[in-house]
Amino acid sequence: MLGYSLRRIIYTAPVLFGVSVVCFALVHISPGDPLISILPADASVELQDRLRVLYGFDRSYPEQFILWLGRALQGDLGTSIATGRPVTTEVMRAVGNTLMLASVATVIGFVLGCFFGFVAGYFSNSPLDKAASAAAVFGVSVPHYWLGMVLVIIFSAQLGWLPAAGAGPGGSSQWKFDLEHLSYMVLPAITMSVIPMGIIARTVRALVAEILAQEFVIGLRARGLSEFGVFMHVVKNAAPTALAVMGVQLGYLLGGSILIETVFSWPGTGMLLNSAIFQRDLPLLQGTILVLALFFVVLNLVVDIMQSALDPRIKR
Amino acid sequence: MTAPFLSIRNLGVTFTGGTRPVRAVNDVSLDIAEGEAVALIGESGSGKSVTMRAVMRLNPEKRSKLDGQILVGGRDVMGMNARQLSAFRGGEAAMIFQEPLLALDPVYTLGDQIVESIRRHETISREDARARALDLFDRVRIPSAKSRLDNYPHEMSGGMRQRAMIALALACRPKLLLADEPTTALDATVQIQVLLLLRELQRDLGLSILFVTHDIGAAIEVADRIAVMYAGQIVEQASARDLIRSPRHPYTLGLLKSRAHDAMVKGVKLDAIPGAPPDLANLPAGCPFAPRCTLADAGCRNQPIAIQDIAPGHLARCRRLDKTALQNAG
Numbered sequence: 001m002l003g004y005s006l007r008r009i010i011y012t013a014p015v016l017f018g019v020s021v022v023c024f025a026l027v028h029i030s031p032g033d034p035l036i037s038i039l040p041a042d043a044s045v046e047l048q049d050r051l052r053v054l055y056g057f058d059r060s061y062p063e064q065f066i067l068w069l070g071r072a073l074q075g076d077l078g079t080s081i082a083t084g085r086p087v088t089t090e091v092m093r094a095v096g097n098t099l100m101l102a103s104v105a106t107v108i109g110f111v112l113g114c115f116f117g118f119v120a121g122y123f124s125n126s127p128l129d130k131a132a133s134a135a136a137v138f139g140v141s142v143p144h145y146w147l148g149m150v151l152v153i154i155f156s157a158q159l160g161w162l163p164a165a166g167a168g169p170g171g172s173s174q175w176k177f178d179l180e181h182l183s184y185m186v187l188p189a190i191t192m193s194v195i196p197m198g199i200i201a202r203t204v205r206a207l208v209a210e211i212l213a214q215e216f217v218i219g220l221r222a223r224g225l226s227e228f229g230v231f232m233h234v235v236k237n238a239a240p241t242a243l244a245v246m247g248v249q250l251g252y253l254l255g256g257s258i259l260i261e262t263v264f265s266w267p268g269t270g271m272l273l274n275s276a277i278f279q280r281d282l283p284l285l286q287g288t289i290l291v292l293a294l295f296f297v298v299l300n301l302v303v304d305i306m307q308s309a310l311d312p313r314i315k316r
Numbered sequence: 317m318t319a320p321f322l323s324i325r326n327l328g329v330t331f332t333g334g335t336r337p338v339r340a341v342n343d344v345s346l347d348i349a350e351g352e353a354v355a356l357i358g359e360s361g362s363g364k365s366v367t368m369r370a371v372m373r374l375n376p377e378k379r380s381k382l383d384g385q386i387l388v389g390g391r392d393v394m395g396m397n398a399r400q401l402s403a404f405r406g407g408e409a410a411m412i413f414q415e416p417l418l419a420l421d422p423v424y425t426l427g428d429q430i431v432e433s434i435r436r437h438e439t440i441s442r443e444d445a446r447a448r449a450l451d452l453f454d455r456v457r458i459p460s461a462k463s464r465l466d467n468y469p470h471e472m473s474g475g476m477r478q479r480a481m482i483a484l485a486l487a488c489r490p491k492l493l494l495a496d497e498p499t500t501a502l503d504a505t506v507q508i509q510v511l512l513l514l515r516e517l518q519r520d521l522g523l524s525i526l527f528v529t530h531d532i533g534a535a536i537e538v539a540d541r542i543a544v545m546y547a548g549q550i551v552e553q554a555s556a557r558d559l560i561r562s563p564r565h566p567y568t569l570g571l572l573k574s575r576a577h578d579a580m581v582k583g584v585k586l587d588a589i590p591g592a593p594p595d596l597a598n599l600p601a602g603c604p605f606a607p608r609c610t611l612a613d614a615g616c617r618n619q620p621i622a623i624q625d626i627a628p629g630h631l632a633r634c635r636r637l638d639k640t641a642l643q644n645a646g
Contacts, residue, residue: 218374219419223433223484224406226398233421312423312468 005305012297019293020072024065027286055081055283068286077287082279087287090272095254095291098261098268102253104189109196110246113139116197117204117242124209133205139198145259148191152263155187162186165265188264192257196249203245207238240311247303251296319390320347321524322371322492326384329366329548333379336597340366342548344384345623350491353518353525355535355556357571358545361593364528367545368494371526372405388492407437410485414497416477420469426480427465430487437488452483456513475506482513486521493518495527499534511537532575536560541629544568547594547604550623554630564632564640566609603634611636 039048052058056067071078077087113136120132156164163184211217211234220230254269261270269288276285308314329341341363348354356364369375370382373393386393388409396404413419421429430449434440440448446465453461456479469477478498485493495514499507515538518525527538535542536556543553544567552565563569570589591608594600603621606612616635623633634640 215413215415215418216421218369219411219413220421222372222374222405222411224402224404224436224488225432226402229432229436233424236423237421310423312425313470 004308008301008304012301015297016294019297020069020290021065023286023290023293024068026289027282028061072287072290077290078283080281080284082275082281082284087283090284091269091287091291094267094269094272094288095295097266098254098257098270099295101185101188101192101261101266101268102250102257104185105192105253106196106246106250108189108193109139109249110200110242112193113197113200114204114242116201118208120201120205121208121212124205129205132201136198136201136205139194139201141198142194144191144194145263147194148188148260148263151187151191166267188260188266191264192253192260196246196253199249200242200245204238204242207241208234211237236310240307240314243310244303244307247299247306251299254292254295254299321350321352321389322346322348322526323387324367324371324384325386327367327370327386328381328383329363329370329375330381330383331375331379332381333376334597338597339599340548340596341370342599344545344548344550346543346550346553348492348524348526350524351518351522352541353515353523353527353539354541354543355527355529355539356543356545357529357532357535359530359593361596362545363548363596364530364545365496368411368496368526368528371492371494372409372411373401374405374411403437406433406490407488408490409492409494410488410490411494411496412478412481412485412498415501416474416481417469420477420481420484422469425466425468426472426484430465430484433484433487449483449487452486453480455486456480456483456517458483474502475509478502478506478510479513482510482517486517489521491522491524493523493525495525497529498527500529500531507534508537514538532571544571547599548596549604549633550631551605551634552630552632554627558627558630564626564630564637565605565634566611566636566640567605568632569640570608611639 039051049058056064059067068078075088077091079085080087080090083090116132116135120129120136123129152164155162164187166184217230217234220233225233257266257268258270258274260266261268262274265271269292273285273288275281276288324344324346327341327344328339331338331340344363344367346354346356346367356367358364366375371386371388371393373382373396375382382394384394388404391404393401393404420426424432427446427449430452431442431445434445434448435442438445449465450461453464458464458476458479464472464476464480469480472480478501482498493514498514499510502510511534514525514527517523518538525538527535529535539556541553542556542559543550544559544565545551546567552559552563552568559568560572563572567589570587573587574589589608594604594607600606600617602615602617602619603609603612606616609616613636621633621635623631624637626632626637632640
């Protein structure tokens with residue numbers, strides 16, 4: 001177990017290097033001059049050159065990469081061109097907000113998804129299964145920005161129960177644990193939870209149906225186990241895969257919630273990415289993508305180790 | 317004769333899940349005395365496993381219909397409620413399966429599965445249950461039993477797994493052991509070891525065994541009596557010795573003739589029964605074996621055939637027993 005975990009951690013090193021190369025390259029491949037956004041339209045060539053040297057854009061790509069990577073390893077992701085603040089601070093604050101939202105959304109999605117999945121799997125091909133499967137398909141296929149807007153129209157505009165946008169009163173982006181801040185989280189979290197809910201429900205349904213068709217379930221009944229006892233065995237058999245899917249979903253939500261965060265003006269990584277792209281804020285874009293990729297890699301690592309701890313058939 | 321421990325009377329099993337109902341078991345009556353081993357033999361789809369599962373009511377409840385009567389130790393299995401049934405399963409009666417790798421939960425260790433089973437039926441501490449699991453592993457002669465208890469099913473060899481499965485079945489000291497082709501998935505050398513183990517356990521513990529197999533050799537090895545099934549019916553039953561020496565039903569005769577034996581020389585064709593078993597969703601009105609039977613006449617095809625006594629303890633379901641007696645003599 002320990003050996004497997006160690007090996008698995010060592011394997012992530014080349015992955016991380018690859019991630020950093022892609023992060024760096026991605027931004028430089030994309031068209032557009034990063035300095036355009038901060039230079040006045042009539043800036044002299046001389047000023048342009050001076051700024052270029054200042055930001056290090058005059059050096060060769062490998063040189064820029066090594067300098068960037070060296071600083072990144074020390075926790076310095078550079079300075080945002082648009083705001084002039086350190087990228088690390090900006091990204092970390094956004095990551096905190098997104099992590100909060102994505103975790104809540106994943107938990108909601110996981111609980112609902114497991115519920116629908118187990119119901120559908122246990123009563124497969126019954127009307128209950130049809131209803132639960134329909135909910136899952138809805139979750140996977142509904143455009144979530146549209147769902148977000150519909151929820152805002154109903155619960156904010158029409159009923160006035162919940163705030164429509166932001167992470168706190170007065171546009172504050174600092175998260176606090178109180179009822180008022182929580183109310184800001186309800187709509188985006190529900191909107192976001194719909195995706196993992198659908199995917200987890202479908203996975204769990206397939207898992208449960210497959211497990212119930214196996215002979216050992218008859219074996220368990222033949223030992224006199226109650227339906228609840230059999231259910232616990234099904235849960236333990238389904239758990240490794242279900243948790244793995246949940247981990248991957250959390251990873252997607254961390255980076256892939258640009259549309260939802262923009263709809264709800266949630267000050268997280270999605271919104272940060274959005275503005276970084278539109279302002280051609282290269283250091284911010286690089287930094288955000290790198291941090292998100294790191295989270296994704298670490299999350300996968302945790303999921304892998306967890307899965308091997310739960311499923312004895314995975315070779316350690 | 318004292319009352320049998322297991323008594324099956326006119327058992328019928330119909331599967332209703334498909335487009336047409338399938339009559340998998342039809343009018344099966346079978347008794348097993350205390351401490352007796354009875355083998356149920358027949359080809360795939362003859363209803364032997366379904367009959368065995370019906371004894372524990374393990375056939376899918378929503379998709380199957382049972383009729384007839386099953387008594388185990390005088391108690392009516394058909395009339396048991398959920399609580400009684402789950403105390404009965406694994407308690408009074410236990411089952412071992414054909415492929416232990418599929419019949420054991422892959423993500424629990426064998427020790428945990430045995431402990432779970434014991435604690436399901438008895439109020440006993442985890443430690444005591446584990447001590448009993450260890451005894452059971454020794455009993456079925458699993459080497460280094462203590463460390464084997466912490467193995468997962470996939471970490472064991474096939475023969476070892478089947479021994480573990482037998483240990484699990486014996487965990488709550490059942491009186492009736494249902495064995496569903498327990499040696500079919502094993503190597504020939506391991507098969508005989510497992511059969512001998514079953515025989516030994518049966519003698520030592522006084523178990524009644526219902527043993528399902530399509531291997532006549534295995535049946536002779538373990539069973540006191542043998543019942544032959546065809547198309548959901550028992551066509552003949554007798555003591556193992558009588559059945560082998562003087563089979564009376566044409567199907568049994570065909571089965572025994574189709575065995576490879578010592579006198580066979582290279583190039584000699586193996587005798588086989590022509591044709592194929594009938595469709596269970598569309599059974600003929602008369603004897604289901606009639607279309608393949610060389611002795612069948614019009615009377616065989618018209619109406620169901622009743623099972624009749626030939627000699628004490630020897631029953632056959634055939635109208636042409638006069639002819640088969642001649643075949644036997646010749």
